Amino acid sequence: MSEAQWQLIASLLPGKASDPGRTGSDNRLFVNGCLWVLRSGAHWRDLPERYRKWKTLHKRFILTGGQVGDILTAPALLDGFKTEAVLADKAYDSNALRQIISDSGAEAVIPSNRARKVAIPHDAAIYRHRNRIERCFNKLKHFRRFATRYDRRAIHFLAFIHLAAAMIWMR
Structure with missing residues (x-):
């Protein structure tokens, strides 16, 4: 340091x-x-x-837990936050999570999963900002203990x- x-x-x-x-x-x-x-x-x-x-x-x-899917903890992470939009990848595409986001007054900016029969549109311009989050995680993963x-x-x-x-x- x-x-x-x-x-x-x-x-x-x-x-x-x-x-x-x-x-x-x-x-x-x-x-x-x-x-x-x-x-x-x-x-x-x-x-x-x-x-x-x-x-x-x-x-x-x-x-x-390290092997637990993140979508299970998403509602707890969103609880109490006031925001205009929630950006997430396809792994977070669930009706239940979308309802929680909608109930909080925010827009769900989540691309539809391929398995979804009818795709739900999302704001592609806002979704591009998710890249900043991914870059942050990539920087964090340079620390071996975090990555593993x-x-x-x-x-x-x-x-x-x-x-x-x-x-x-x-x-």
């Missing part, structure tokens, strides 16, 4: 001297250790000694997503 990147996030991390509770001995070393695990895809136990005790880093680091989903606990996986997203944002 460069000095400029560190300056952007240093004040956001818990464990500073001004924070209540315990103070992190070296937040930068902690973040660099987490980045090493994220980039390499290695297990925490394989963390090089220069990052100190792997167990300490892992404890400090503390969605859905080694973490069993959703909270750990989500924490790595936040860390990877922050690194992409700081480029």
